[in-house]
Amino acid sequence: MGVSLRDVAARAGVSVKTVSNVVNGSAPVSPHTREKVRRALAELGYRPNLSARSLRRGRTGVVALVLPGLDDPYFAELARLVTEAAAEHGWTVLIDQTGGRADRERQVLRGAGAQLADGLLLCPVTVGRRELADRTDATPLVLLGERVPGGTVPQVAVDDRRAAYEATGHLLSLGRTRVGVIGARGPRGPGAARRRLAGHRQALRDAGLPQDARLVPPTGTYRRAEGAAVLRRLLELDEPPQAVVCFDDLLALGALRAALSAGLRVPRDLALAGFGDIEDGRYSTPTLTTVSPDKAALARSAVALLAARIDGAPGGSGDSGAPAVVAGHRLLVRESTVGVAAAAGPDPVVPPQSSGAQSPGAQSSGSSTGAISS
Amino acid sequence: MGVSLRDVAARAGVSVKTVSNVVNGSAPVSPHTREKVRRALAELGYRPNLSARSLRRGRTGVVALVLPGLDDPYFAELARLVTEAAAEHGWTVLIDQTGGRADRERQVLRGAGAQLADGLLLCPVTVGRRELADRTDATPLVLLGERVPGGTVPQVAVDDRRAAYEATGHLLSLGRTRVGVIGARGPRGPGAARRRLAGHRQALRDAGLPQDARLVPPTGTYRRAEGAAVLRRLLELDEPPQAVVCFDDLLALGALRAALSAGLRVPRDLALAGFGDIEDGRYSTPTLTTVSPDKAALARSAVALLAARIDGAPGGSGDSGAPAVVAGHRLLVRESTVGVAAAAGPDPVVPPQSSGAQSPGAQSSGSSTGAISS
DNA sequence: ATGAAAGCGCTAACAA
DNA sequence: TTGTTAGCGCTTTCAT
Numbered sequence: 001m002g003v004s005l006r007d008v009a010a011r012a013g014v015s016v017k018t019v020s021n022v023v024n025g026s027a028p029v030s031p032h033t034r035e036k037v038r039r040a041l042a043e044l045g046y047r048p049n050l051s052a053r054s055l056r057r058g059r060t061g062v063v064a065l066v067l068p069g070l071d072d073p074y075f076a077e078l079a080r081l082v083t084e085a086a087a088e089h090g091w092t093v094l095i096d097q098t099g100g101r102a103d104r105e106r107q108v109l110r111g112a113g114a115q116l117a118d119g120l121l122l123c124p125v126t127v128g129r130r131e132l133a134d135r136t137d138a139t140p141l142v143l144l145g146e147r148v149p150g151g152t153v154p155q156v157a158v159d160d161r162r163a164a165y166e167a168t169g170h171l172l173s174l175g176r177t178r179v180g181v182i183g184a185r186g187p188r189g190p191g192a193a194r195r196r197l198a199g200h201r202q203a204l205r206d207a208g209l210p211q212d213a214r215l216v217p218p219t220g221t222y223r224r225a226e227g228a229a230v231l232r233r234l235l236e237l238d239e240p241p242q243a244v245v246c247f248d249d250l251l252a253l254g255a256l257r258a259a260l261s262a263g264l265r266v267p268r269d270l271a272l273a274g275f276g277d278i279e280d281g282r283y284s285t286p287t288l289t290t291v292s293p294d295k296a297a298l299a300r301s302a303v304a305l306l307a308a309r310i311d312g313a314p315g316g317s318g319d320s321g322a323p324a325v326v327a328g329h330r331l332l333v334r335e336s337t338v339g340v341a342a343a344a345g346p347d348p349v350v351p352p353q354s355s356g357a358q359s360p361g362a363q364s365s366g367s368s369t370g371a372i373s374s
Numbered sequence: 375m376g377v378s379l380r381d382v383a384a385r386a387g388v389s390v391k392t393v394s395n396v397v398n399g400s401a402p403v404s405p406h407t408r409e410k411v412r413r414a415l416a417e418l419g420y421r422p423n424l425s426a427r428s429l430r431r432g433r434t435g436v437v438a439l440v441l442p443g444l445d446d447p448y449f450a451e452l453a454r455l456v457t458e459a460a461a462e463h464g465w466t467v468l469i470d471q472t473g474g475r476a477d478r479e480r481q482v483l484r485g486a487g488a489q490l491a492d493g494l495l496l497c498p499v500t501v502g503r504r505e506l507a508d509r510t511d512a513t514p515l516v517l518l519g520e521r522v523p524g525g526t527v528p529q530v531a532v533d534d535r536r537a538a539y540e541a542t543g544h545l546l547s548l549g550r551t552r553v554g555v556i557g558a559r560g561p562r563g564p565g566a567a568r569r570r571l572a573g574h575r576q577a578l579r580d581a582g583l584p585q586d587a588r589l590v591p592p593t594g595t596y597r598r599a600e601g602a603a604v605l606r607r608l609l610e611l612d613e614p615p616q617a618v619v620c621f622d623d624l625l626a627l628g629a630l631r632a633a634l635s636a637g638l639r640v641p642r643d644l645a646l647a648g649f650g651d652i653e654d655g656r657y658s659t660p661t662l663t664t665v666s667p668d669k670a671a672l673a674r675s676a677v678a679l680l681a682a683r684i685d686g687a688p689g690g691s692g693d694s695g696a697p698a699v700v701a702g703h704r705l706l707v708r709e710s711t712v713g714v715a716a717a718a719g720p721d722p723v724v725p726p727q728s729s730g731a732q733s734p735g736a737q738s739s740g741s742s743t744g745a746i747s748s
Numbered sequence: 749a750t751g752a753a754a755g756c757g758c759t760a761a762c763a764a
Numbered sequence: 765t766t767g768t769t770a771g772c773g774c775t776t777t778c779a780t
Contacts, residue, residue: 001432002489002512004757015767020759030765045510050490051428052757055772058375060425062490070450071653079444080471092490095469097454115376116424116436116466136419138376224657257657279445280654283598283631378773389751394775404749426773429756 003044012040023048062092063306064117065144066108068100068125072222072250073278075123078144081299082121089307091118100221102126111137119306128190140309144302147191151321154305158293158329160192164199166331167245167273167291172207174337176243176271179204180215182230182255183222183247183275196247196275215241219251227254235262243271243337249278249290256284256336271337286335297327377418386414397422436466437680438491439518440482442474442499446596446624447652449497452518455673456495463681465492474595476500485511493680496520502564514683518676521565525695528679532667532703534566538573540705541619541647541665546581548711550617550645553578554589556604556629557596557621557649570621570649589615593625601628609636617645617711623652623664630658630710645711660709671701 005023009016014033021027022037023046029037040046054060065082067075083093094117098104105127108120119140129148135141143155171179184197197216204211214237219230227246231254234241246252252274256266264270266286274281274290281288305323379397383390388407395401396411397420403411414420428434439456441449457467468491472478479501482494493514503522509515517529545553558571571590578585588611593604601620605628608615620626626648630640638644640660648655648664655662679697 054425
């Protein structure tokens with residue numbers, strides 16, 4: 001094996017404990033001794049054995065981030081932000097890709113496999129209230145991007161209902177009365193799609209418009225191909241929609257491609273809005289109007305909640321159940337709904353932040369730091 | 375803590391060793407005893423403590439994949455494929471994002487931080503021959519996507535030079551004589567960009583065309599914004615290029631957006647080709663002509679090489695140095711170079727595989743399983 | 749086929 | 765301030 005504390009201790013002529021103290025700063029060491037130890041450490045190229053340390057401390061310093069897949073840029077970005085936030089707590093993040101499969105998600109909840117993580121951050125696609133209640137594994141868990149009522153599990157998410165309400169409201173404000181939906185009943189949390197749909201319907205009701213089930217076709221996975229396929233189906237209706245709100249940017253980008261291929265002009269013939277604010281949508285032609293969740297806040301809050309749980313602290317608001325953080329979001333109005341003139345500043349390729357601020361139609365809601373409620 | 379082998383042994387009325395044998399199948403156990411142990415295991419909900427196991431075995435079962443960032447869809451996809459390939463070896467993959475920073479990459483080579491991984495898969499952006507030679511850490515290492523001559527480190531990559539030769543050759547075959555390059559001197563391995571540039575130049579030479587340094591502006595990071603910025607610079611030339619080959623799909627997609635924003639028609643006024651075959655390029659408008667590396671082969675080969683290294687096997691071809699695998703690639707000809715008619719089949723949104731096969735101009739080279747040479 | 753005991757490298761408790 | 769010792773949970777000799 002490698003160099004152990006004993007080897008270093010022997011070399012420096014001190015005890016193992018002293019070397020450990022130097023390495024961890026766990027107890028004061030005299031300058032002279034410390035220098036000796038430092039030298040021995042360097043000469044032998046000592047590196048702590050994580051397994052031994054973890055075994056002793058009862059903690060691995062690793063947290064697992066469980067998500068559908070990194071192929072979705074939304075989750076890739078989230079993964080980066082979570083990793084950064086976790087690093088500030090001294091944690092390493094292990095990414096576990098479920099592919100959106102229910103059995104894999106349940107496996108994770110059961111704590112299947114071995115015990116490598118001190119805590120779990122789960123972006124659920126299939127599991128809901130029941131599975132969470134049945135959970136026996138004691139590993140601290142935080143839900144990311146999903147809300148499960150009952151206050152049993154700490155969770156962080158945006159206000160999906162309100163966000164969808166704003167997105168549909170924006171499309172209605174453009175004078176489009178037939179607004180389709182792509183992504184209903186899809187993944188990204190059993191509840192998220194449902195809440196977005198509720199927000200969409202509320203917007204129609206508030207505008208005094210009728211609901212048309214044909215405009216809300218069921219959608220499977222949140223991938224570009226699916227968005228394209230569902231849009232083509234919508235275009236075959238007797239009265240096709242004048243606008244479509246997609247519950248995910250990938251769906252929207254797939255739909256955009258299908259619309260353009262069908263010879264439609266976007267937004268003139270069809271306005272399109274998405275969810276997620278992935279970078280692709282800032283460079284597509286036309287650029288994509290989208291709901292931009294405060295991903296940094298999502299990541300930070302999720303890690304903070306998990307930290308509280310792991311450290312055994314109450315976790316936020318007393319002991320009245322698990323805390324639920326609502327991260328902020330903004331509607332970024334871009335070319336796919338208002339055309340090129342309104343969305344672009346001097347530079348046609350607009351950075352993410354300035355786009356929403358410059359656009360007259362931009363609405364924002366929620367706070368970027370996240371509001372806590374339990 | 376949790377349930378240990380001792381607890382299970384006590385419950386089942388057997389020794390610790392016997393339980394261990396049942397869990398690992400490391401020695402034959404009588405059917406009767408096994409059943410008893412099985413029951414105790416289930417009743418107590420035993421889960422092996424990875425730290426203890428690792429400490430004892432001297433292996434963690436974790437390999438680290440070090441890459442610039444998951445924000446790049448190319449690396450996100452590679453990460454997924456590597457994770458899948460590693461799972462077949464019973465390994466868990468830890469993803470380490472360097473942000474393309476040199477210090478972070480060097481840190482990884484030094485084995486800084488603690489020793490959590492049995493092996494390292496590195497997609498280098500900055501480190502080259504020297505840093506690899508100076509390396510003292512004994513953790514097995516495999517380079518992914520980069521070639522470093524000298525045969526000291528096992529490596530897997532595509533034939534970048536040839537791929538670039540084909541890409542430029544394709545543009546030349548369309549009658550474009552002024553071909554720009556975006557991505558020269560950029561990251562993604564100090565050598566990869568250089569080799570691609572060499573291939574590009576070779577294609578020009580073989581066509582009897584002059585080199586023009588102004589058509590090869592220096593490029594920093596491989597991001598969309600950079601591609602857009604560099605393309606705008608190219609358009610300001612007295613004689614702007616009629617075609618541009620980008621050494622990364624993100625650069626190409628940024629360039630595409632900038633070209634369209636500038637009022638150019640693509641490919642009529644400007645033909646564009648990329649590298650990497652990320653999904654975005656299959657749904658952009660126009661779809662993106664690109665070099666498609668056999669990513670699955672890259673991932674599989676890299677993991678296999680690492681496995682060989684970790685298991686102490688020679689690693690491939692005798693003991694004449696470290697093996698170097700060349701993964702295959704194909705040039706996928708799409709709308710951004712040949713227009714809409716030639717690239718599309720009956721369905722305007724073409725799946726990744728059929729696109730290249732259907733297109734008359736598609737060329738392929740290399741094998742998908744990868745050729746080994748040392 | 750099963751059991752007893754040693755020890756992987758580290759840290760926490762106690763002693764000096 | 766520094767040293768000694770025990771033990772985290774597991775696998776692995778060596779016995780039986």
